[in-house]
Amino acid sequence: MNNTFQAPTIEYGQLAPLLLVFGAAVVGVLIEAFAPRYLRKSFQVPLTFVSLLGAFALILVQVFVSGVPTAPAAMGAVAVDGPSLFIWGVILILAAVSVLLITDDDHFVPQAAAVPGSAEEDDALAEGAAHTEVYPLVLFAVGGMLLFAASNDLLMMFVALEVMSLPLYLLCGLARRRRLLSQEASVKYFLLGAFSSGFFLYGMALIYGFAGTVDLAGISRALGTVSGQDPLLLIGTALLGVGLLFKIGAAPFQAWKPDVYQGAPTPITALMASGTLVAAFGALLRVFWVALGNLDWDWRPVMWGVAILTMVLGAILAITQTDIKRMLAYSSIAHAGFLLVGVIATGDARQNADALSGILFYLLVYGITTVGAFAVVTVVRDAGGEAGHLSRWAGLGKRAPALAGVFAFFLLAFAGIPLTSGFFGKYAVFAAAATGGALPLVIVGVVSSAVAAFFYVRVIVLMFFSEPAADGPTIAVPSMGTAAVVTVAAAATVVLGVFPEPVLRLADQAASTLFIR
């Protein structure tokens, strides 16, 4: 028996934002268990906001009072470094904004267990039941996202991946309208997600077989010392890559994205399209830069292929879409491709810091604009729920000029038109890639941006230059939360497009230390 047991040292101060979010989620479960039904929402909503904003405040304290840590926390399991803190901040802001959308009960099913179209469902509707479990589930998912982006060993990363994904699988199935579509999306996401987790886990096992450790820094060291076991390393790298690329929705692992984005309740789609993407890029960067950074000779060609395929496929397939949420899903695939260009742009430390800073800025601006766009989607309604089909959006500019104007602005930001935040995001990533010797990729990126601009502009033309249909969709009076989301997102898109300097500098500073090992 090993009697020299050493108690681990845990830096609770550095992990405080994580612990706060998880703690609030646990308290949320207790509220579900003990509070009477009519009071639950009035407990859950403040708790969720306080924990998300409190965690954000804790990050500010960490950065400005204690300083950015220079060593991994919790015995090397979690790395709270500059990029992590920036990504945490981004995720928490995006989550808080998405929760503003989620507070609108109208999007969620009153009783998930009732069979769609049954008498039970009608009873639940009449009774005014609601699943306030949504809030703790969102908090668990957000906590998982935070941990996923900051985990410094593969085991922690896998736990975080599951903590992040499992609540999202559930949340996807809770749409109030078109419930079969929503449940189908949930099951699809679950099955494919479980499959990709399997890939990740098996890749992890093979890497462990190669390096004898799951620690990212340890794997990096083993690359230089272990020899003669390249098959284990290469197969393991490929499998890990499949697991991670699935989560960001890169081609050829993008098939789930349109179905899930379309079926899930729109506020949850907003959370997934922004928060999950940010977290998954954090984890992808950490695995491929920290652990496998010295193996870039082997993974770079594959990543080139994946990036090109993702950009081209996303941009081209988006053109053929007739549903607004599916179109945004394919646009999200294309944007994942643009971000992958930054992942490939590695070189010396200076070059890495530039690429990382570009990616961080891009993630922030893309996330905010995405949440705003989905918020607009929630208020354009038909009798059966949201007006998904693009033909229903014809002439919206004449009936609701302000709303259509804001949406057009978001679409222009996606397209990367100058004076919107999207332009600087794309510019930062592509500039870093061009100096990093990935010029052909940048050219593909710019061309597919142009292709993507076509379908964004097509929606704008449809909204402003078509005659409105006689029985066109109604514009629901947005709830306070939704109005706030649209305002915040539009303001952020303008400000970051006209005056991006402070945030760019912040991203630069966060990236300058690179990932700690």
Add this chain to the structure above:
Amino acid sequence: MGGYFGSYALVVALFAIGVAVVAGALFLNRMLRPTRLTPDKLLTYECGVDPVGEGWAQSQVRYYVFTYLYVVFAVDAVFLFPWATVYAAPGFGMTTLVEMFLFLGFIALGIVYAWRKRVLAWT
């Protein structure tokens, strides 16, 4: 076939032998027995009772509560057993005991939730 992966040759050989034994036994049976099929013999064997319905049956979602409770208790047990073998050894002491009960407290939240949602009531 040497070096690291060579040491797996034994595993491959074992698999091959396993496949050979099973396939051989089935093949031998097939060769020795007479084959006279009737519709009755082609029915799916279901404990000697005539099969009912189709193979593709849906199970009730409400059985999830049993899975849920099983997971709560199984996770307890998985971590309790290794802990129980060491916690009394010198060098572990009070901290180990307290930590385990903290962990059990978190797991117990699951049971509290189930209890409040009337999963444990007999209906």
